[in-house]
Amino acid sequence: MQATRTQLERTGAPVPTAFEANFDGLVGPTHNYAGLSFGNVASQSNEKRIANPKQAALQGLHKMKALADLGYRQAVLPPHERPSVSLLRTLGFGGGSGSNGGDAEVIRRAAAEAPELLAAASSASAMWAANAATVSPSADTADGRVHFTPANLAFNLHRSIEHRTTQRLLAALFPSERHFAVHPALPGTPVLGDEGAANHTRFCGPYGARGVEFFVYGRRAYGGGIAPSRYPARQTLEASQAIARRHGLSTSATVFAQQRPDVIDAGVFHNDVIAVGNQQVLFCHERAFVEQASVYEVLREKLARHGATLQVVEVPDAEVSVGDAVSSYLFNSQLLARADGRQLLVVPQECMENPSVAAWLERLRDADGPIAGQRVFDLRESMRNGGGPACLRLRVALNDAEIAAVAPSVWMNDALHAVLSAWVERHYRDRLGVDDLADPQLLVESRTALDELTTLLGIGPVYEFQLA
Ligand SMILES: N=C(N)NCCC[C@H](NC(=O)CCC(=O)O)C(=O)O
Known part of the structure; x- marks a missing residue:
């Protein structure tokens, strides 16, 4: 878990002690199944199922607390204000003034005239924090600050409205400009489609040493090349390159690779559905990348220049098919550094319910x-x-x-877990169907909960309704 202070980089400069902190998205009060994500098999197949926002939030809090209990640095990333009345107003569902009464009318009109747009405005999708931003640690960047680029999530309307709030939240959680640089998102156009850390992995020795940043894209916007035919490639090479440039990464410590188009067409809508890496370990399916052997080679060579040895754990198709990987989310696991230098694997329950994945995990054990x-x-x-x-x-x-410069009250511990669990119990519904999104009371409930949350977390006003 802890980098050794004595370890020296090639420059001879001491490597600062550093840790990986996980900021988990707290599920918001409007969590529901609206089937909004084309190419995401689970989203499409669960469309219109009744959701349980309370349980969703408690499940997430349970994971955060369990990892904090194991000694990992764990923090919470607050949910966004939903439904987004400002999106609905932008789309012409204007009610009266900005008062609550006016907002209720906006929701009623959207529900009557365009329920799909109301669903897009109501998604709790900001919970998937891997899509919040791409993060480059200070050891990798030219100015020695931690750089954040909120993802524009331009492919999906319901996700394209996240980045402004994400930027405000990141600025509230990482307020010191001496240590942190929070950029705006890239322009939200198909050429620059960006889905954040879900398509980005950092390999390194100790966390405080310079690492190799690995960007995985689905297609090139310019210059042709192969691309999926059935489902969208949400991330472009051009977006990944722009992020690497603005974060001040060196080309000798950056690798760009393409995801296989046929696996995107099989439901792998982000690279983190087929690969995960941490420190020196890359855990992936054998069909994750175009020209996979040369991807390993370049990563190995660049990482070696920083004194670390890449270790690949590759799962063959014959043992776990891409379909099983997609339905079980074997690769959407977390790899967490252990004190002995090996990695702990955190998997979802669905892996145990899939015979070939469960058997593979048993062999891994x-x-x-x-x-x-x-x-x-x-x-x-x-x-x-x-x-x-x-x-x-x-x-x-x-x-x-940098840890000392983070907003102090977002770190998970017994007390915060108790406070947030009680907050969820007080404010969240245990049943939410897409038809319930028409209820203007949901907006009132959501704002009341979020207003209280910013006080609990001591992060000041961050939501539009608080800033108006
Ligand atoms: N792989 C990573 N890192 N994130 C998963 C994101 C899931 C999200 N689902 C949704 O947005 C579904 C919402 C709905 O259908 O109601 C998406 O497709 O963008």
């Missing part, structure tokens, strides 16, 4: 490889929308000085 130890979590409510353990978290490697 007996093997003597870089992955040691497994933890299983029930995240069923999120999984039904295509969000597993890795989707729910944003990883931020931080050194001691």
